[in-house]
Amino acid sequence: MIGQLIDGPLWYFSLAVFGVGMLYRLYSILRAGVKPDLAPPRAGGGAGALRNLFSRFVPRRDVATRGRLTLIAGYLFHLGLFALLFFAQPHVDFLAERITGFGWPALPYWAFIISAELAFVGLLLLWLHRLLHPVTRLLSSVDDHIGTGLVFLVMLSGCLALAQAFEPLRLLHLFLAELLLIYFPFSSLMHTFTFVFSRGYTGAMMGRKGVNA
Amino acid sequence: MSHDFAKGVAALESQIDSRVAAYFSSCVHCGLCAEACLFYTETQDPRYTPIYKLEPMRRLWKEQHTFWGKFAIKLGLSKPLSDQDFADWEELVYDSCTLCGRCSMVCPVGNDITYMIRKEREGFAAAGYTPPGLQEATHRALTIGSPMGVTLKTLQAALRHVERNTGLSIPMDRQGADYMALFSSMEVVNFPEYIESVACIFDAARVSWTISSQAFEATNSGIQIGSREAAREIVGRVVDAAESLGVKYVISPECGHAYTAIRWEGPNLIGRPYKFEIIHILELLDQLQQEGRLKLSGLTETPLTFHDPCQIVRRGGVIEPPRDLLGKVASGFVEMADHGEMNWCCGGGGGVSANERAEGLRLKVFDRKRKQLEALGVKTLVTACANCRIVLEEGIEDRDMDVEVIGLTELVAEHLAAAPAASSTGSE
Structure with missing residues (x-):
């Protein structure tokens, strides 16, 4: 009974909350509006926005040195999670069956394991840093910890369910993922989408001034 | 100065545009902006983390623009922004931020933190929470x-x-x-x-x-x-x-x-x-x-470096002209490790130098520039901002350093190819 609920209605409900909530958050950002800049630009804002969208993936030298731990852990976590989410065989099969209708090549098992290990190491380092460093400890809110905790539990249950031999573990993993989807639009996890706006806005303004932001 | 909390909140609210909303939505509290701010690097005080200086504005945004913010206020789980918050943050917003924009260059999600602090000051000014030195200067x-x-x-x-x-x-x-x-x-x-x-x-x-x-x-x-x-x-x-x-x-x-x-x-x-x-x-x-209208001659051989004024270079986009000009008048020009759009501020921009209350902190964070100069070992510092120049000179004096500060325009004038004619200027 619970299994059917998790596999059926709850999945569609969480997906709907995620989709509608995410779109509403993006709409609420755009709704606030931006006044047009009347100062004559030195260069194009569009090119600056596009450049900043990608250039921020590479850290500046100074911060790459001073914030080395955050940056390395951040890369490990995000790259590992991206690989797991979109290229783990069970996820490819699940997404093909439930959403896209088509599949794509998945990671070999060994690559899956490496991705999972990298993501775990990255996430735990970031979480420890958040708890122990005076700056991140001061900045962090309950939301930051709930988001990190949920992602950790989803990843952990996913690894436990890897063999797909034990149905309750698969259901637990799916249930936690559904909780994460429901929580997502109301949290700082929204940076997954809103970073495009942030980088774009800053890149456009700095681009108009002729500065590579 | 009298305080008007409601006016301050209204002014702060009016500053929340799409950019601010996107920035607060994107911030994951990674703390990397602290590593780009000289007020943090030179004091190690976490309160000087740039994004933390925006806490009053972030709380107002959360109260008014997010589900959990509205929900928490209604249930009494979170306290709304208060007059005391303005009082508590005034020093962070004015004394420990020069609006230099260095934090905005390193944020992984691309937040322009300086843009937000400039806007946050609108709320603080409307509420009457501003340093006396700046109030008098504005008056x-x-x-x-x-x-x-x-x-x-x-x-x-x-x-x-x-x-x-x-x-x-x-x-x-x-x-x-x-x-x-x-x-x-x-x-x-x-x-x-x-x-x-x-x-x-x-x-x-x-x-x-x-x-x-x-x-x-x-x-x-x-x-x-x-x-x-x-x-x-x-x-x-x-x-x-x-x-x-x-x-x-x-x-x-x-x-x-x-x-x-x-x-x-x-x-x-x-x-x-x-x-x-x-x-x-x-x-x-x-x-x-x-264009060949300004003819320069001779080269200064003294080893010298250039301090980039933040608002002209990083926030203004005038990056190459000072370097072109220095190349024409100085043979010993060397760059600091962090220069151009990633320069370190003198510590006195954004009204900090007009804020007597911030003098002690300003002189402390001058250590960042001192370290840069000592690493380079030059005794001549060229700059192109009168405010930077006075702040640098005060820092140099405070630290008993043997460094001379000169203005770039003056350096260029010293290398004019011909002495100025004793005639009326301004006629084509």
């Missing part, structure tokens, strides 16, 4: 015309000295001149050699220029304190003077925030584009030498 700017109390008579006295020293005649209120020059109070009072250099260079390059008796002050305390109304009034004076004289260009002086005020914020403050163009003095000098 003088609005009533006397200059944050340092420089009047037309003071300027005229300085110009008479320049005329005596150079044998040139400084053009005032010349209708139809190509360029109208602005100066900062700091230049008039502390560095009149800048005005002298400009006069000599313009005479040598046969530049048609003038100074307006109605608007010669370039600095804008309204931008620093966060008062859009004051900033608009100050910019408006320059616009009125330039348009009544019919000039093609207004020259922003070396002063950094004056450039941001007149070049980038000005048209948005008055709500329309200008009928003239703004050019920074370094852009103009570089242009003149590239």
Whole structure:
């Protein structure tokens, strides 16, 4: 009974909350509006926005040195999670069956394991840093910890369910993922989408001034 | 100064646009901005983390623009923004931020934190939580015309000295001149050699220029304190003077925030584009030498480096002109490890140098520049902002360093190919 609920209605409900909530958050950002800049630009804002969208993936030298731990852990976590989410065989099969209708090549098992290990190491380092460093400890809110905790539990249950031999573990993993989807639009996890706006806005303004932001 | 919490909240609320909403939505509290801020790196005080300085604005955004924020306030789980928050954050917002913009360059999600702090100051100014030093400077700017109390008579006295020293005649209120020059109070009072250099260079390059008796002050305390109304009034004076004289260009002086005020914020403050163009003095000098009108000779062999004024370089986009000019007059020019758009601030921008209360902190964070200079080992520091220059000189004196600070325009003037003719300047 619970299994059917998790596999059926709850999945569609969480997906709907995620989709509608995410779109509403993006709409609420755009709704606030931006006044047009009347100062004559030195260069194009569009090119600056596009450049900043990608250039921020590479850290500046100074911060790459001073914030080395955050940056390395951040890369490990995000790259590992991206690989797991979109290229783990069970996820490819699940997404093909439930959403896209088509599949794509998945990671070999060994690559899956490496991705999972990298993501775990990255996430735990970031979480420890958040708890122990005076700056991140001061900045962090309950939301930051709930988001990190949920992602950790989803990843952990996913690894436990890897063999797909034990149905309750698969259901637990799916249930936690559904909780994460429901929580997502109301949290700082929204940076997954809103970073495009942030980088774009800053890149456009700095681009108009002729500065590579 | 009296406090008006409701007015402050209303002003802060009006500052929340799409950019601010996107920035707060994207922040994951990674703390990397702290590593780019000299107030944090030199004190290790986590409260000086740039994004933390925005906590009052973030809380207001959360209360008004997010589900959990509204929900938590209704259930009493979270306290709404209070008058005490303004009081508690005033020092962080004004004393420990120079609006240098370095944090905005390193944020992984691309947040322009400086843009938000500039906006947050609008709320603080409306609420009446501003440093007395900045309040007085803004009051003088609005009533006397200059944050340092420089009047037309003071300027005229300085110009008479320049005329005596150079044998040139400084053009005032010349209708139809190509360029109208602005100066900062700091230049008039502390560095009149800048005005002298400009006069000599313009005479040598046969530049048609003038100074307006109605608007010669370039600095804008309204931008620093966060008062859009004051900033608009100050910019408006320059616009009125330039348009009544019919000039093609207004020259922003070396002063950094004056450039941001007149070049980038000005048209948005008055709500329309200008009928003239703004050019920074370094852009103009570089242009003149590239066109062959400004002929330079000889090279200074002394090893020297350049301190990039944040508002001219990182926040203003005038990055290559100072380097081009230094290349023409100095053979021993070397860059600091972090330079150009990633320079470190002098510690006195954004109104901090006008804020007496912040002096101790400003001198402490000067250590960042001291370390940069000691790593390079040069004894001559060139800059292009009168405010940076005075702040650097005070820091150097405080640390008993053997470093000389000189202005770039003066250095260029020292290398003019021919001595200025003792004739009237400003005629094509």
